[in-house]
Amino acid sequence: MLLAIDGLLSAPEVEALRASIDTIDFADGRASAGRYAREVKANDQAAPSPARNAVLAKVEKALGGNALFQAAARPARMTPLILSRYRQGQTYGLHVDDALMQGIRTDISFTLFLSEPESYDGGELVIEDGFESRAVKLPAGGLMAYPSTTLHRVAPVTRGTRLAVVGWVQSRLRDAAQREMLFDLDRAVREIHAREGKSELFDLLAKSRSNLLRMWAD
Structure with missing residues (x-):
């Protein structure tokens, strides 16, 4: 499931x-890439510092407080976040994310855009879904979540600077189809409750959602 969240x-x-971020030092981004992805990665990532940690803590808090992200990802664990920077000529070629990062299984990848799209050219997140390439470039503050199983890349930046925070989720639901079904049920439960209140139909949907989560959750 691909999910764009505006205004995280x-x-x-x-x-x-x-x-x-203007006060933060950056280093070679290849340090966080896997063996083969390192060959196609050319970007910068923020070096450890109190300022970087404060930025990432604010993003992590926003993720924890966003109901849409929580319902779609159902996080059990999350990798440490990375603050990345792409300047003119930098790119990240086609790759798939490592299945395990620091002992965490990667089910869902996400990119939080921090630069306004008009401030840089190129830099699209390009996701291959088997039928077509989807190029994503969201307004600053918007987040794109997508399965970690997909091939994807970051198009070369030809002007300006692209800032983003990236991370990976190990979901309580390993199966992507199960995550999507429960996400749809969550939406149905909320809409029925908003329309009818606590009705018989609401109770049946809520029961099914809870029992499926109980059945499938790790």
Whole structure:
């Protein structure tokens, strides 16, 4: 399931983060790539510092408080977040994310865009889904989540700077189809409750959702 979440961070929050990022040192991004992905990766990632840690902590808090992200991903564990930077000429070629990162199984990958799309050219997140390539370039504060099993790349940046936070989720539901079904049921439960309140239909849907989660969750 591909999911775009608009406004995970508000415009003032993004602006404050970018101001903090201006004070952060960056290093070669290949340090966090797997053996083969390292061959096609050319970007920067923020070096450890209190300022970087504060930026990533704010993003992690936003992820934890976003109902849509929580319902879609159902996180059990999450890798440490990475603050990445792509400047002119930098790119990340076609690759699949490592299945295990620091002992965490990667089920869902996500990119949180921090640069306004008009401030840079290129830099699209390109996801291959077997039928077509989907190029994604969201407004600052928007997040794209997608299965870690997919081939994907970051198109070369030809102007400006692309800032983003990336991370990976080990879901309580290993199976992507099960995650999508429960995500749809969550939406149905909320909409029925908003329309009818606690009705017989609401109770049946809520019961099915809870029992499927109980059946499938690790």
